[in-house]
Amino acid sequence: MNLTAHRGLSSLAPENTLSAFNMAIDYGCQWIEIDVQLTRDFVPVVIHDQTVDRCTNGTGRVADLSWHELRLLDAGSWFDEEFAGEHIPSLAETLSLVKDAGVSLNIELKTYPEDDIELLCERVAQIVTESEIDPNQLLFSSFSSEALTSIAQYLPNVRRGQLWQEIPTNLEVVLQEVGAYSVHCDYRFLTQEQAKHIKSIGYKLFCYTANVPEQVNAHWQWGVDMMITDMPQRYTNATVSERA
Ligand code: G3P
Ligand code: MG
Numbered sequence: 001m002n003l004t005a006h007r008g009l010s011s012l013a014p015e016n017t018l019s020a021f022n023m024a025i026d027y028g029c030q031w032i033e034i035d036v037q038l039t040r041d042f043v044p045v046v047i048h049d050q051t052v053d054r055c056t057n058g059t060g061r062v063a064d065l066s067w068h069e070l071r072l073l074d075a076g077s078w079f080d081e082e083f084a085g086e087h088i089p090s091l092a093e094t095l096s097l098v099k100d101a102g103v104s105l106n107i108e109l110k111t112y113p114e115d116d117i118e119l120l121c122e123r124v125a126q127i128v129t130e131s132e133i134d135p136n137q138l139l140f141s142s143f144s145s146e147a148l149t150s151i152a153q154y155l156p157n158v159r160r161g162q163l164w165q166e167i168p169t170n171l172e173v174v175l176q177e178v179g180a181y182s183v184h185c186d187y188r189f190l191t192q193e194q195a196k197h198i199k200s201i202g203y204k205l206f207c208y209t210a211n212v213p214e215q216v217n218a219h220w221q222w223g224v225d226m227m228i229t230d231m232p233q234r235y236t237n238a239t240v241s242e243r244a
């Protein structure tokens with residue numbers, strides 16, 4: 001059973017932090033998903049929302065804060081006092097962690113309106129290259145086809161997955177344009193017919209964010225290759241260690 005820890009093991013530790021990634025690794029998860037954006041001074045950092053408001057003790061847009069300003073924030077206390085002092089990680093330190101652990105990383109290129117997509121991809125590619133991580137340990141995904149096309153110019157050897165909530169009718173055109181390896185979609189909207197079609201034309205199929213294993217029993221039968229979940233610990237027969 002293939003499981004990706006969504007934003008790390010985000011049901012047991014604050015999402016998109018090193019604690020969440022380490023916990024996912026300790027649980028035996030082979031894949032971790034993260035969200036990446038640029039700071040004001042163009043440092044790729046790991047955070048989901050457009051602002052730091054929900055997941056730190058600060059306020060403001062990620063794109064308006066410098067790396068130094070972001071680094072001073074507490075990204076753990078909102079989840080539990082046990083995680084007080086946790087930082088927003090850089091992409092560089094996240095890559096270092098997964099490289100050493102030998103697990104794989106799904107880097108979601110997170111784009112919000114007015115973001116400079118080209119610059120995001122250029123900076124992410126630079127950090128990935130500097131990390132000297134094995135490209136086979138990586139998979140880029142994005143709701144933005146433009147971001148996937150852009151990152152392909154820099155790192156053609158890293159696989160790309162197109163994110164959709166609902167799969168559009170022109171899927172084949174988009175998947176060819178971005179040179180996709182995989183389709184990532186919301187399990188709630190996926191139909192058996194769509195799943196079979198995607199598999200028949202040769203793409204991997206990932207579903208997010210499946211936190212109740214019973215709700216996706218059929219999806220595995222339809223050929224879904226990967227469940228992206230906040231709760232890998234709920235799955236039995238999963239790729240988890242004895243500590244799970
Ligand atoms: O990559 C799957 C999932 O992370 C996409 O949605 O909003 O959780 O980043 P979101
Ligand atoms: Mg994501």
